[in-house]
Amino acid sequence: MSGSSFGSIFKIATWGESHGKGIGVVVDGCPAGLTLNEEMIQTFLNRRKPGQTKYSTPRKEDDLVTILSGVFEGKTTGTPISMMIANETARSADYSEIASFYRPGHADYTFDAKYGFRDYRGGGRSSGRETIGRVAAGAIAAALLKELGIEVFTYTKSIGPIQIDYHKCQKENLTLSPLCMPDLEASQKAEDYLEQCIHNLDSSGGMIECIISGVPAGIGEPVFDKLDAQLAKAIFSIGAVKGFEIGSGFEVAKQLGSENNDGFAFDANGKLIKLTNHSGGILGGISDGSEIIFRAAIKPTPSIKKEQQTVNKSGENINVSIKGRHDPIIVPRAVVVVEAMAALTLADLLLSGMSSKMDYVKKIYQK
């Protein structure tokens, strides 16, 4: 097992290293008859592409996707959808030095400990480029969700000390901010903060929030495959994530039951609603029909020019400054990765929920 597959019905298997021939993903279990083309995938991929602002690495990576199978006459066929993104600008020379020491905050040492050796070029399999496969697959999941009226909105909630409130900003501003921060004033402050980080040869952490609307009540499996547990795993599988919380999150530790519980009521139309949404849209691991809201804490880019202590292969304690062009922050490019993982998780649980009651089974098979 090397852990590169995700999902039990809408299953994906990713592959590829930073400096190998390419990155790819096989999606197995997408229902037949979903409209799909390369443009839909590319739109997602472009959101994580580097070199678009000065806060992401100026490496030019076109990251063009090719659909290799599973789509015929513009629709999915129900068979595996294979997608590949070739690695173009493999400048292994830039990275050769890192073969000789362990970069702090990276997986160099742990890969060696696990496998005995590693593809050190650009981090190999532990590079951020690994997420390309997830994003390509997530685009398909998002398309499936859209057909069912479900939308996933993801944005940069904080960068260092600057934090914004979703309720006080406009979704439309998301694409106007180079940092995916839909409060443009805060976005500008965050840019200033990052300038300072760059100047100090340092990097910054931040937070991402995701809001999923339109999910019907009843999605998620009790006990181990709870919707929130699967989301937690999905989001924590993104390299730099160090924290995950849903609804009121860590705040609940200080709350009273009477503060935290969401009351139920029938609205004027007789529809069941929740009076508040501290639960973040999930009760007992199953969607409750409210918006699903979660946050992830993203650590600062570990590759910094500032000097750090580490060891080399000759057994010496040394000081290093990581060369090359690195993002001063991971968060803005990770926004679409979080969105992709949320979409993949939800698509998988929606499909697995189809067999939850005999009524559904009969709806499909009864003559």
Added chain:
Amino acid sequence: MSGSSFGSIFKIATWGESHGKGIGVVVDGCPAGLTLNEEMIQTFLNRRKPGQTKYSTPRKEDDLVTILSGVFEGKTTGTPISMMIANETARSADYSEIASFYRPGHADYTFDAKYGFRDYRGGGRSSGRETIGRVAAGAIAAALLKELGIEVFTYTKSIGPIQIDYHKCQKENLTLSPLCMPDLEASQKAEDYLEQCIHNLDSSGGMIECIISGVPAGIGEPVFDKLDAQLAKAIFSIGAVKGFEIGSGFEVAKQLGSENNDGFAFDANGKLIKLTNHSGGILGGISDGSEIIFRAAIKPTPSIKKEQQTVNKSGENINVSIKGRHDPIIVPRAVVVVEAMAALTLADLLLSGMSSKMDYVKKIYQK
């Protein structure tokens, strides 16, 4: 799929409802030759048993485990280990009223949405009693880890506003605190706080921290089955968890790279060490040889006597006060559940890591 199984090699499948005939678990994939007996399991189960202090429900539940299979002459045989804990004091009468309305903060509504109807007695499958199966299985995982020199220590880090620092207290005090809070002064303050909650017909949230020592570097699978991602899922599968963080956790969002990275060094004996442990013992999803440290936020008990708004089956908006005897806090009894899930996750990844390199494969199969 109903999501009641966990693990891919050390696999468990739990079953049982609050007021059915019992609760149980089948452990499939435990290596043969591990010393095991009912006492080892019972010791774990007793840590989650109610009625031991005034901060847990006074219901008397003996929760005695029987091993039904998979152990012969005091050792595991490699075949499934089935364990059962009979439900003794099933007082369905106490619960019959809840059939008619949805309890705020509980899964009553979402189970109905998913399955069309529900076993409403005591919460049925969504009851906290469901965790008994996990704890029984976790006891076996912990025994396996112990043979490899790995220990899991779990404690109550906070209750409402009272929070303690692990480094300033003694492990030994854990069992002296009725709240599993090894700082006895803080434990007393927390008791006072809970008294107040009970008096106000309310409940409190809190936080649990878990520290795992002795894990060799190299455990965990890259990409989707990262050690931290699997832990996140495992811990979030516990009903009341709303947040999970590892190492520096949500703090990283405000940190600089130079603050967050852990430097490497060789110590005086030439052993590779980390100079700090902000990573919480995991880099790139793989254990780095340091202590693994994570925290979980636990919401307040949703069952409170204080009046709340909800709806009934007749389509009316009503006010309810939850009757019966309920814990004013879940945290102390959840400590062993967190410990069990951590042990299960780690045991599974240790076993799956056995096939990570040809050197290991040859160590076992080469003649």
Added chain:
Amino acid sequence: MSGSSFGSIFKIATWGESHGKGIGVVVDGCPAGLTLNEEMIQTFLNRRKPGQTKYSTPRKEDDLVTILSGVFEGKTTGTPISMMIANETARSADYSEIASFYRPGHADYTFDAKYGFRDYRGGGRSSGRETIGRVAAGAIAAALLKELGIEVFTYTKSIGPIQIDYHKCQKENLTLSPLCMPDLEASQKAEDYLEQCIHNLDSSGGMIECIISGVPAGIGEPVFDKLDAQLAKAIFSIGAVKGFEIGSGFEVAKQLGSENNDGFAFDANGKLIKLTNHSGGILGGISDGSEIIFRAAIKPTPSIKKEQQTVNKSGENINVSIKGRHDPIIVPRAVVVVEAMAALTLADLLLSGMSSKMDYVKKIYQK
């Protein structure tokens, strides 16, 4: 992994040894709302119960099932269904001798090779009693199939040299034959043959055929999870099976394409039919709407009184005669085990097929 679970959506996990406290199974993933009670399970279990005819061991085993969870008010709740059958007549004394040598044709040696030691009492986990869990679970699968108009008919096709033709006999005779052979004349001949086997201290092999009707076209997954591949695995997982074939089976090796292909036609009502059914109801791993027909070859009971060569734990070559009361043939009692495995396989693939097209997904989730 110890391999005791089966299915990916309608999942079962079995446990228990011949002389432990009992045998059981947990069914995880049965849709909610299926009518279920212990009588429905017991009816299936009674078909494999020993001591009913002189061709099965005279051991008295009541094999009474208890449903421990997952059923409420006569219907499945969608949560795990746990069932247990206590072991009553554990006469370990009868079996203690076999601890000292390896029985030919049994798994004594291979269990020792795999696990280092074994529960030798009555074969432990490799005993035929292990199939009780499958049969109990299969009864639920069969009930689910029945609600969709699918029926599974299984019978003894041959015993030693006596073979019958399904088309020349009456289904109704199945229960009249002590050997589950619905051709009563042949059944009598088979009885005579078995008398002879008993007299010679020997045992006999045989064949089982299974016919599944009412399966809609389109069930099964291409490539690795083909309906026939899953059936092959399911049937071969029954201890004594040494051959499996579908439709024309091994005959195809000698056939021409023009003989083997089944032509298609529209019948008078415009319904698509196949002109023949050499395929046994499956094309490309997917049901084609015809009857699914397969056969399994069952080896003779390995426990025979006739003297055989083997080795003992003292390192000696010895001759043994297996003591105790053993069936001279496994086939009649295995009929219901084959039926159970067929039902489990089909139920699992029916449920997994629910997500095969967007039309189905929309049928369930579109508002």
Added chain:
Amino acid sequence: MSGSSFGSIFKIATWGESHGKGIGVVVDGCPAGLTLNEEMIQTFLNRRKPGQTKYSTPRKEDDLVTILSGVFEGKTTGTPISMMIANETARSADYSEIASFYRPGHADYTFDAKYGFRDYRGGGRSSGRETIGRVAAGAIAAALLKELGIEVFTYTKSIGPIQIDYHKCQKENLTLSPLCMPDLEASQKAEDYLEQCIHNLDSSGGMIECIISGVPAGIGEPVFDKLDAQLAKAIFSIGAVKGFEIGSGFEVAKQLGSENNDGFAFDANGKLIKLTNHSGGILGGISDGSEIIFRAAIKPTPSIKKEQQTVNKSGENINVSIKGRHDPIIVPRAVVVVEAMAALTLADLLLSGMSSKMDYVKKIYQK
């Protein structure tokens, strides 16, 4: 779920259609440190390549493999190995006609029934080209087995009425026979028989036998994941297989226990041996240290020029003659596919067996 993945530890996911951009496979879970290069894969692929003899389709398909990831400096890295084989001679024109009718013996109808529509070009996903991915992955599994001293030998046992006996022929002749039939006299007779089939616009079935030597005793999981059950599934997942048997196979149905049981003995060196091998190397689903021997029955190529009855999309009953260049027999090209599936199954069970006892676990993790 679309069923295109196989294995639980050494996992593969295949993709690709006959006339899409290519065929590929991702191998996830191969241990790190295995020597691997494209030549090793190509050697396997060349064995199934068409156009090499007059008994296989004269289509020119180079089927050149590219390793896209997972190998670094000549060794596997433990991360996913992605391989792709481009489709070169896509002559969709030849196949356009088949969009309008259902070919007898093919999966055209069942794919339509399952997915609502199909990629009809050359059979799409149900084409024999799908097996390319398996063979590429199987080459890696075979390399792993070889390092452990395990060899898989596979050959054509029969073609129509001509059948050979493995014990009476030389392994070395395998490559000298255009039909993979190591008895060259019989091979010539089979060629004559196939000439006759071609002349009659017809095709022939046949049988493949596989012998695996060097497997240690103790491989395979009891109950559902028995080594023989997994092999049965693996082999039955190959499109044209209609029967599978192990050891004495269907013969056991007519045998006595005293004929079928294999006695045990210690040989002159004190090594445990079996006196015969009717079991085909597997007892209770676990390898017994003898050669593993199984056979598969392969149906005749369904694409024949001879006229057959079928239906078209306009709702008419029609007669068709399948155009294009098709193999008069599948068997010789399927030999390596059977070998690949056997190797994949065994590699997966060998790796999963690593966690079967605490002795093994300690061998790897104990300091």
